[in-house]
Amino acid sequence: MSAAVPPLLMEVRHLSIDYIGPDKTRLKAVEDVSFTLHESEMLGLVGESGCGKTTLMLAVLRLLPVAGRIVSGQIFFQGRDLLALNENEINQVRWRDIAMIFQGAMNALNPVTSIGDQIAEAIQRHTPIADRKALHARVAQLLDLVGITGSRAGQYPFQFSGGMRQRAMIAMALACNPKILIADEPTTALDVMIQAQILELLQDLRRQLGQAIILVTHDLGVIAEVCDSVLVMYGGVTAEYAEVDTIYNSPVHPYTQDLIRAFPDLSNPHDKLASIPGFPPRLDQLPAGCRFAPRCRLAFERCQHEQPRLYELDNHGHQASCFLVEGGV
């Protein structure tokens, strides 16, 4: 990306994931998605509900539900192919190397166990500390890292506000000092001010600990504020993938362009907001050609029956899946 590129942590190549229906029908949830992640990079993964963001992230951790199958592609983490690991080996990677804050998990904390004990549980599960004092100290340290005083470790989830429960979830994800933190909609149900606090915290963490973060969200504003690169997904495919400035200031995919124009911008309140007519495709009713064609204002004949491949636009990794960019912009 920029001049001195930090070491590569993860590379996902041409990953495709199907869900297998009860009658053996195959639903293409993710198709041919590739991205890279470097140390201390913040990657934004954006798209509407049902576009495959969460499925993609679950696949990275090999936590797909029973019906999910990785049908092709590779996931490299520090040079190792995660898809070639056996269950024991992948267990070593989960949480220690790659941790995930699941969507809505702050509401899934155990209500009858103290916050501190729940964080301790995460530590004991992956990198056990035998000495109780040392364990408590580590819990306090983790809470401190996310801005909660250690003295509140004995409190229960109901005594925490929404923002604090989300911080506790982040502390839990940091328990084993992972190299990659995946945060799935970490601020969606939170107020703007609490959202700003959580984003600031994620920024601090990557500055202090050098963590790479994948921020999964449907909020383009959030991504513009904190991310370095952006992967825009639509109906299971990459619509566009580029550095953050390219996505916002010279997007080439009509979906990216429309999505940005649909987002209210406080710096230009008079711009008319444009909605994208229609709604995202259902996996069992994917259009024959480009998945965005039924809603695209620029669609032409070819888009209706042929699916565009992912075109490389430059040497910096800018990719888009649209016939309009064929042969360069």
Add this chain to the structure above:
Amino acid sequence: MIPSPILSIRDLRKLFPVGRPGIWSKQDRYVHALDGVSFDLEHGGVLALAGESGCGKSTLALTLMGLERPTSGQIYFEGKEVTHLQSAGLKALRRQIQMVFQDPYESLNPLMTVRQIVAEPLGVHGLERSRQEREGRVRKALEDAGLRPAEIFLERLPHELSGGQRQRVVIAAALVLEPRVLLADEPVSMLDVSIRAEILNLLIELRQSRGISVLFITHDLATAAYLAERVAVMYLGRIVEIGPIQQVLNDPQHPYTKALLSVIPIPNPRQRRERIILKGAPPNPIEIPPGCRFHPRCPVAFERCKLVDPQLTAVSAEHQAACLLVKEGRGNHKEGETTDPSTAR
């Protein structure tokens, strides 16, 4: 000539008792959900009410709908006091003020067809004089809400509709009574970004075509800026700043408004800016801090803020803020021009 406001609220208070701190204690404790709120909603105007969770904005909506009784203060509808209306009077008022709820996935009965959902309010208000008339009103409401042609939607069930279409059904069910005021409580926050704009544009259209006034409750000032002409920023049960939205956005006076504005994401990485991030969450509305209620989180608070509870003070003719710095710092208003709307008539 200035038309009188369609809805006026004066010094509205709503306390919820939460019991006593100890069993021997004599003092009752209260949640101060609304602590002296005053504003006007003009005919055909759109006022945004912005603030964090727990600032009292939803309590205010419930109170205006007559679903909660205010502890004190007055509500005027078209100049007539409606604060203490009972049964029939209240029902008549509710025909004029309709609410659009936040979550179209939760607020539609899954077993009712779109026709039944939109016709139901007519039955409740005894307006079903004839089948024909009912049918006509339902169709008109659906078409006004952008579900055109109405026929193809009438027999559908909510699960057959997209999120945007569901929210349009919710709006149609509010429009069918031909209300004068819509209270929209976060009407787009549950919708995907690509369809939010259609609902916002629909509200703008309704206002232009039907002259409906809208009270738009939101925590998102960017959306408020798109829709509203005036904005009231609430903090802990009170309005801390109110004015024409462009003035408030371009020249915010209250430190809370400034902080809120600074953390709203702008969808352009070239405009990343210094964010004023307030620590913690708003304090417990049971124990409102003495002095200015914002002082414990205020980045520019000084000694007197702990003692003096600032009232709304004029910044310009229509723009007011409740901060001591406004009173003392800015010389662009004359003494005695302090227009606290609770005293204005």
